[in-house]
Amino acid sequence: MRVKLVQVISHITGWVFFFSLIFIFLSNTPSGQAGFTQRLFSAPFLIFSLTYIILFYLNNYLLVPRLYLPKKYLLYSGSLIALFFIVYTISPFDGLMRQRQGMQQNFMPGMPLPMDPGHKPPPGEGNEKFPPPGGNRPPMGQPRKNTDINSIILFITVIAISTAIPVIKQWRVTEKRALLAEAQKATAELYMLKSQVNPHFLFNTLNNIYSLAVTHSPHTASSIMKLSKMMRYLTDEVGEDFVSLDDELECIHDFIDLQKLRISNTDVDFTVNGDTATRQIAPLLLMTFVENAFKYGISSHSHSFIRIVLTITAGKLEFYCSNKIHAGKTKTLPDREGTGIANVKQRLQLLYPGKHQLMINTADNNFIVQLIIQLS
Structure with missing residues (x-):
């Protein structure tokens, strides 16, 4: 019971630390603390959180014990490749970045408050402040989406940690079993010599x-x-x-x-x-x-x-x-x-x-x- 409690506390502490780093990064916007709740319950952040939490525990409790440790390396590698393409397609970190850029634009210093639809800006101001829709679009033939390298790095990190934990645990169990076997063998030798x-x-x-x-x-x-x-x-x-x-x-x-x-x-x-x-x-x-x-x-x-x-x-x-x-x-x-x-x-x-x-x-x-x- 005590070991289980320590594991739960360790996992909670690890995730709190992980998401705290993400919040610190996202808080570097002109909105300051004003958008904290908005970011916490936003769809991009929920997608980001669930993606890496599910990835961690799926690998830790299912893929490693049932595929990696039993030496089913081909199936394990195939599963990781499938998960990689899912994360690459979702690009959870890229979603957070788009959210952060949107908040920076909404709170840009000197930007006028939104006007009524019927209000016309003074001559010579509207075009400079607000470029026409599609004005920043990349030219035809240019890729619209860059590789989300941060999501890939986080994917590798989460997989490495979630693999290392059960592997180290299994190694400790094997080492303990070997020590106990050695002690039991010595006892058996003594018993045989006596009996x-x-x-x-x-x-x-x-x-x-x-x-x-x-x-x-x-x-x-x-x-x-x-x-x-x-x-x-x-x-x-x-x-x-x-x-x-x-x-x-x-x-x-x-x-x-x-x-x-x-x-x-x-x-x-x-x-x-x-x-x-x-x-x-x-x-x-x-x-x-x-x-x-x-x-x-x-x-x-x-x-x-x-x-x-x-x-x-x-x-x-x-x-x-x-x-x-x-x-x-x-x-x-x-x-x-x-x-x-x-x-x-x-x-x-x-x-x-x-x-x-x-x-x-x-x-x-x-x-x-x-x-x-x-x-x-």
């Missing part, structure tokens, strides 16, 4: 790898390599704003393989469809849902399943993750949507505003996450 790469996770993983080594399992070396790559990704590469989608998926693969070392009665289905080679994504967005599925979707007492599907089609990423809800595990959505998912929601709002859909629900005793992101 996934914590001593408990490392202890279980290393203990499983130790068991593989004791039994001389051929999977020992590959498990150590996967843990090493995952640690490197979570501590180094997630410092970037966007990472390769293949790197993110490789980290998820390694995480799932390491989790399989400690589970025996859980089926895990991880499927990737489409071309992921050239795609990028904000780091750790998908990992949170995968980690959540293993945290709540497995049980040592009953059979479990986790299904993860990622599909890339026409610049769109579709992620699906579901797991069975077990007795004794957290079932309600508010409880399942803890710090990790809340953080992901905030990052999605900052990094993909208007370009994502996140749906989290339960159906048939399954916890389901569906995420759609429009990739650039």
Whole structure:
């Protein structure tokens, strides 16, 4: 409310200053203050005022937000050209000048007062004081109207100011969003390090790898390599704003393989469809849902399943993750949507505003996450 009030006051102050300059210019006539009201409510001044007020707000609230900022430059340029020709045709400043010249003539020093129609001027005076009608007309072939350069200058000024205001506002919003995204990313990194790469996770993983080594399992070396790559990704590469989608998926693969070392009665289905080679994504967005599925979707007492599907089609990423809800595990959505998912929601709002859909629900005793992101 306070911001809106400040904007209204700023706009009113700006227009008062603008029209005050015009009045000061028009007041430079012999009529002085006598014609103030006449000028204020005159047709030329009303046309002048409405022309530039409408031009300002039309560009500020319609053309720039809907054409310029969405990068529809051709339509935006065409609209400005059309507005330019309208202003050039109306020539609002030229109308004010004609009004000013008319008032100067009406109050010219020494000019006699208007006479009765039947009164004849003294011999030798009428022709000198009042030239015959049409005596000052330009000769045939000479242009009657000069270019109203002042209206054009005011047009450029109003367009520039009304364009700069929303562009600067959008730039500030983008900058603020980037700062918030950076803060949220740092929070996400800390959360991931605490929730996934914590001593408990490392202890279980290393203990499983130790068991593989004791039994001389051929999977020992590959498990150590996967843990090493995952640690490197979570501590180094997630410092970037966007990472390769293949790197993110490789980290998820390694995480799932390491989790399989400690589970025996859980089926895990991880499927990737489409071309992921050239795609990028904000780091750790998908990992949170995968980690959540293993945290709540497995049980040592009953059979479990986790299904993860990622599909890339026409610049769109579709992620699906579901797991069975077990007795004794957290079932309600508010409880399942803890710090990790809340953080992901905030990052999605900052990094993909208007370009994502996140749906989290339960159906048939399954916890389901569906995420759609429009990739650039």
